[in-house]
Amino acid sequence: MILSNKQKGYTMKFITIDKNNWTKGIDKSRKTYQLFGPVKDENGCLIKKLDQDVHPDMGYYESVMSAKSVLFPQTEKILFASLDESLEDHHIMKRAENDYSPRAVLGIRPYDAKAIALVKLNFDTKEFQDPYWCDAYDVTVFVGLGINKPGPFDFSTSVGTGPFCEENLDILLADLDDKYLAKILTPKGDAFAIACGFDTMADEKESQVLFDILRKEAEKNIASNVEINKLKDKTILELHEAPFWDDMAFSCINCGTCTYVCPTCWCFDIQDEARQKQAFRFRNWDTCMSPLFTRHATGHNPRSTKVQRVRQRFMHKLKYFLDKYDQGIMCVGCGRCVKSCPVNIDIREVCNMMNAYEKQD
Numbered sequence: 001m002i003l004s005n006k007q008k009g010y011t012m013k014f015i016t017i018d019k020n021n022w023t024k025g026i027d028k029s030r031k032t033y034q035l036f037g038p039v040k041d042e043n044g045c046l047i048k049k050l051d052q053d054v055h056p057d058m059g060y061y062e063s064v065m066s067a068k069s070v071l072f073p074q075t076e077k078i079l080f081a082s083l084d085e086s087l088e089d090h091h092i093m094k095r096a097e098n099d100y101s102p103r104a105v106l107g108i109r110p111y112d113a114k115a116i117a118l119v120k121l122n123f124d125t126k127e128f129q130d131p132y133w134c135d136a137y138d139v140t141v142f143v144g145l146g147i148n149k150p151g152p153f154d155f156s157t158s159v160g161t162g163p164f165c166e167e168n169l170d171i172l173l174a175d176l177d178d179k180y181l182a183k184i185l186t187p188k189g190d191a192f193a194i195a196c197g198f199d200t201m202a203d204e205k206e207s208q209v210l211f212d213i214l215r216k217e218a219e220k221n222i223a224s225n226v227e228i229n230k231l232k233d234k235t236i237l238e239l240h241e242a243p244f245w246d247d248m249a250f251s252c253i254n255c256g257t258c259t260y261v262c263p264t265c266w267c268f269d270i271q272d273e274a275r276q277k278q279a280f281r282f283r284n285w286d287t288c289m290s291p292l293f294t295r296h297a298t299g300h301n302p303r304s305t306k307v308q309r310v311r312q313r314f315m316h317k318l319k320y321f322l323d324k325y326d327q328g329i330m331c332v333g334c335g336r337c338v339k340s341c342p343v344n345i346d347i348r349e350v351c352n353m354m355n356a357y358e359k360q361d
């Protein structure tokens with residue numbers, strides 16, 4: 001049985017996993033869990049569902065896309081209806097029967113797990129719960145892999161996460177060459193370790209010391225950072241009317257790459273399709289960088305210009321989200337958008353500019 005992340009009273013523990021036993025163990029877990037993890041192909045490394053004979057590439061450096069699609073697929077069937085008028089319930093939309101059996105994401109980077117916690121603030125609120133996202137979240141075990149050598153685009157430590165951040169993880173693995181040291185953080189993580197047959201206990205104090213050493217070493221390698229300390233004190237209007245947006249947006253080609261690769265971007269569009277006697281409603285990733293995203297049926301578009309769209313993306317991530325939830329900015333510092341933008345628009349520069357901006361009277 002998969003236990004909820006919210007269950008309290010669990011005492012975390014440490015185990016070691018000999019790498020010679022890793023593949024056998026995770027294969028054993030397949031009786032209960034669908035597995036997802038990093039897989040390399042000609043397009044780089046992606047987090048994908050692992051077929052029976054496929055194993056995660058735990059030596060990967062970084063993934064082009066994050067694990068957000070495990071809970072929020074790029075295309076997801078959400079409703080269906082029969083168009084067969086001989087049936088009593090024809091044209092009545094019903095929830096699509098998606099697979100919510102237990103799943104584990106292996107080797108998720110700590111900043112990507114934290115990103116899922118930020119997305120949760122939007123999909124799982126007091127007033128409204130997105131049933132598709134929440135059902136997927138509830139059955140998912142997040143098995144993180146600490147980052148021993150962060151890359152040059154990583155600025156995670158300055159935005160409240162980091163290479164060994166534990167937030168929203170069920171297990172955190174540290175790669176020790178011939179073995180993994182695993183910190184089991186939740187009952188969900190415990191159940192997964194048991195399903196794998198991983199049960200070699202490690203000394204708690206020594207293991208924690210080792211984790212702390214690895215974390216400090218990794219954090220020392222992060223040379224990139226952003227300043228966010230003054231964002232909260234600025235008014236929305238002040239930042240909205242700042243003079244730098246035109247220059248910043250000038251080179252943007254509205255390709256949307258920055259939003260698709262971002263683990264915290266959640267915009268989507270709804271599309272209906274009919275095939276013979278069946279109708280389906282799909283939810284697809286969308287991007288606020290596209291002019292179509294906000295175009296009304298009347299033809300009016302409240303964000304018809306490029307500068308409006310670029311400003312919206314950064315204002316949402318760095319100001320609206322911060323003001324609304326008081327949980328930091330909507331960015332975990334993974335650096336994917338910086339690395340992927342074809343015209344070198346860099347959220348670190350934008351963030352620093354917004355943070356430093358003082359309105360001139």
Ligand code: SF4
Nearest residue numbers: 252253255256258341
């Ligand atoms: S990746 Fe760069 S060019 Fe493409 S939409 Fe984002 S900011 Fe604009």
Ligand code: SF4
Nearest residue numbers: 262331332334335337
């Ligand atoms: S905004 Fe850029 S750096 Fe921040 S989480 Fe998204 S992709 Fe990563």
